Amino acid sequence: MAGVKLQGLSKHYGDFQAAEDVTLDIVDGEFLVLLGPSGCGKTTTLRMIAGFIEPTTGTVTIGGADVTRLPPWKRSTGLVFQNYALFPHMTVAQNVAFGLEMHKVPKAEIGSKVATALDLVQLGHLADRYPRQMSGGQQQRVALARALAFQPDVLLLDEPLSNLDAKLRHEVRHQIRSLQQRLGITTVMVTHDQEEALTMADRMVVMKDGRIQQLGTQRELYDDPTSEFVASFVGRSxxxxxxxxxxxxxxxxxxxxxxxxxxxxxxxxxxxxxxxxxxxxxxxxxxxxxxxxxxxxxxxxxxxxxxxxxxxxxxxxxxxxxxxxxxxxxxxxxxxxxxxxxxxxxxxxxx
Amino acid sequence: MSANAASRPKILTAAFLIGPATFIAALGVIGPMLYLLRYSFNQYDPMELMIETFTLSNYVEFFTSPYYLSAYLTTLRVGLISTVICLVAGFPLAYVLARSGSRFKNLMIIGIVVPLFVGNAVRAAGWMSFLGSRGLLSVTLMKLGFTDGPTDFMYTEGTVIVGIVAVNLPYMVLSLQSVLEGINRNVEEAAFSLGAPPLTMARRVLLPLALPGIAAGTILTFILAMNAYATPVLLGGPSFNMMAPLVYGQFQLNNWPGAAAVAFVLMATTLLLTILVAIITRQKFREG
The missing domain is CATH 2.40.50.100 (RNA polymerase II/Efflux pump adaptor protein, barrel-sandwich hybrid domain)
Structure with missing residues (x-):
């Protein structure tokens, strides 16, 4: 487990500033939500933490180590995607085992660690299913188990609930939040849904045009918005x-x-x-x-x-x-x- | 009752849709094939040309004659090597194409398709002007001082393989690209984030998911290579023997039974290896 520090993180594509001077100190064990409309830079920021986008300037520090120039496979980040991104040719158990194999966990331990991870999301009984045989909510829980199984330093969630219908969204939302609190894992989630942000986050960041508009707890952002944009994006005004x-x-x-x-x-x-x-x-x-x-x-x-x-x-x-x-x-x-x-x-x- | 009533027009529609193609195939392909198969059991006679009988002598001759056998092995070797080269060279190219978000992507695809507009014979002629003893390559090497005199790169098995790869590569690339494009980029990224370096990701995730495309491309290019005619004739020269030119050669000698037997050996071999590839890939795909 570790905190994440972003220092002056920017990403430019030509003249376009996808992210500009993003500085965040994400505390160990914190659930931070990046909130904003599409194109605000929240996903770019998340992908810079994961290592899929190399920042133009600035640094990313995970657990005190500068990982700015490290490729994704050398960072300890568990990533959950909007479209689940399970390996369709592997069973649930094989999906979850993948990260463990990549991290050279001894063969003898993999089985029990897979079972533990699947139990976390209450899907132990479906270990031999293929992703295509499962509902969206189940698939997303498998993706969560897969991301957590190898005990990464940071959990990164990229709009994890957006593909689920309203009822499932509530369920998975609570499951993610309670799991995160139980494991105490530092988590960064990206969403455009303010209700998700309000109910899940310890702190949230509202972004617009690549820049951080405001950082704070839900109460701070809701009761004391510092800009017209935040006042209209978080709640109604x-x-x-x-x-x-x-x-x-x-x-x-x-x-x-x-x-x-x-x-x-x-x-x-x-x-x-x-x-x-x-x-x-x-x-x-x-x-x-x-x-x-x-x-x-x-x-x-x-x-x-x-x-x-x-x-x-x-x-x-x-x-x-x-x-x-x-x-x-x-x-x-x-x-x-x-x-x-x-x-x-x-x-x-x-x- | 109602289900039957509803399904009857559907069956009629289906029959109507597949009918014409089936009719043409039956009349134009299966019929002549059966005829040819019958010919292959007849006997060749230099005077009477073809004697109606039932003998395996044409096939026995094929598998005992060093001339035929060498052509058979050459064809298999060229077919396998050129297909492997197409796969190895085509996969990265197809991957780049499939993952490209560039606005030049369509141009790149057109660039891959355009060579298909040029006939095999015309292309082989192009290679001849490039690889011949007075060709561009030979002259360039001389000018640069690498060689003292003209070098002839023509009429070798290597030349034929190069020619066939050039013809078949687009088929492989297009087969792979369409399948790779259907693999979600996030799946690759998930593998990366779980700690898989690029090559491991490719082996554990990309290749298994691309297997249908690999099978399609491999089968397609292998069939084309096994049956290549213009390329081996023009680039391999008179002493280079592959099966398709051999079939034609026998027909020219009026040895219809012999030609028919060679044709059926070629077809059976191609079919068997194709089925083998299909079975292997299907099993792999099931295993994951």
């Missing part, structure tokens, strides 16, 4: 755009908003839907209160999204708990909208 003048934020639609954090110039206020309260019950001294008109209502089951237009420009989406038939407003109603002062505020992105 309504944005009110405006500018600070004289220490006060005034929206383009003319709303004066009190914020704890004060900036200068063009700025954006991000509002989480569940932190916006509707109706008369909202205590006005708790924050900012406005009048608005209900534009649309989306029924989501346990909650209801209410879009409220505050003026010609500004509108917000509030999430209201579904309390039964009489809960919430209907389209066209006048309502009061309240949100707190400690909302995230950041300078408007130049775009």
């Amino acid at each position: 309504s944005f009110i755009k405006g500018r600070f003048s004289g220490g006060r934020f005034v929206s383009h639609g003319g709303l004066a908003v009190e914020t704890e954090r004060r900036l200068t110039g063009e700025a954006v206020v991000a509002l989480r839907p569940e932190r916006i309260h509707l109706g008369a019950d909202a205590a006005s001294d708790a924050g900012n209160t406005y009048r608005g008109r209900v534009e649309s209502i989306s029924y989501l089951g346990s909650s209801i999204d209410v879009e409220v237009k505050l003026n010609e420009i500004d509108s917000v989406i509030a999430q209201v708990v579904n309390k039964g038939r009489d809960s919430g407003a209907s389209v066209g109603d006048e309502v009061s909208v309240t949100f707190p002062r400690d909302v995230p505020v950041f300078a408007a992105s130049p775009a």
Whole structure:
């Protein structure tokens, strides 16, 4: 087991910066998730850790050893792919044994180590099956057992759940997470699914255009996003755009908003839907209160999204708990909208 | 009842689809073959040419005559060697093609296909102008001072093998490439990440998965090499003997029974070795 350090890692293809100055200190035993839209550099970063992409600049350190110039087969990384990538011509047991054979584990020990690894994912009874005889979820668990069997320093997961249907995704997700915690293996996972990231990670990294946007725990990223991009990519937000003048934020639609954090110039206020309260019950001294008109209502089951237009420009989406038939407003109603002062505020992105 | 009713038109459709080809094959291939097989049991007579009888003498003669046997062994040797060379040289090429993300990939494939547009005889003529005693290679070697006089590279078994490899390589590359392309790149990467260096990965993962393509390419190029005609005649010269030219030679002598026997030995050998390759690869594929 070992920690992973990325120092100023960049990968350029001509003018294109696939990853730019990625610096991360992944602690021993930590589950780190790289989150971002496609093309954000998360997969490039993972592949640089695995050794499939040689960085243009920067270093990769695993367990204190610089592995930047080492090929993948000389690094101790267990890799799990989105499409499972099991060897189709080998049985489950042979798949899992492959890594052990490559690491020169004595023949006599391979059998028991394969059995142990398969037991970890509760697939010991399918050892003699071929991958094509198994479901996607089972195949991915075999891939996990194969990646873990030779006890690598680091476990790397490349969108491991994306090919699974919703129910299986939940199952395998919990299995990966509990296994990772039980074994205490340093793990880096790439995903574009924020729910996966939120439920699995110790810490997560949001990336965009090859750069790290923000690093932190789920709570830090959700409650204190430092950019409009993070606020919209992790969870949902309504944005009110405006500018600070004289220490006060005034929206383009003319709303004066009190914020704890004060900036200068063009700025954006991000509002989480569940932190916006509707109706008369909202205590006005708790924050900012406005009048608005209900534009649309989306029924989501346990909650209801209410879009409220505050003026010609500004509108917000509030999430209201579904309390039964009489809960919430209907389209066209006048309502009061309240949100707190400690909302995230950041300078408007130049775009 | 309903299943029968539904399947009857399907059978009709299938019969309609495979009917014409089957008819042509039966009429144009199997019929003449059976005729030729019958001929091979007839007797050759220099005066009467062919005497209707039933004798194995043509086959006995084939396997006892040093002339025929040497042609037979040469054909087998050239067929095997050229096929192995095609496989060894073609695999890396096919791999690069299959894994290439280059925008020139289609150009590369066209480059491999284009030689197939040129007939074997024309290509052999090209080799003659290159390898002959006044050819490009000989003259270049002289100019560079490696040789004192003209060297003739023609009319050797090596020359014939080179010629056949040049003809057959595209078939091998295309057979391999299509199969290699179907092997997910991630499978290779998984092997790397599990600690397999490239050669081990190729041996344990790539080759077993590429076996169907290897079998197809090997069988195809082997059949072509065994039956090569223009290349051995033009590059091997008058004293070089392979089976296909031999068949033609016997026909020219009006020895139809003898030609038929040679033809059937050639066909049977090719078929047997092909089946052998198919069985071996299938077993390997099952074992993994």
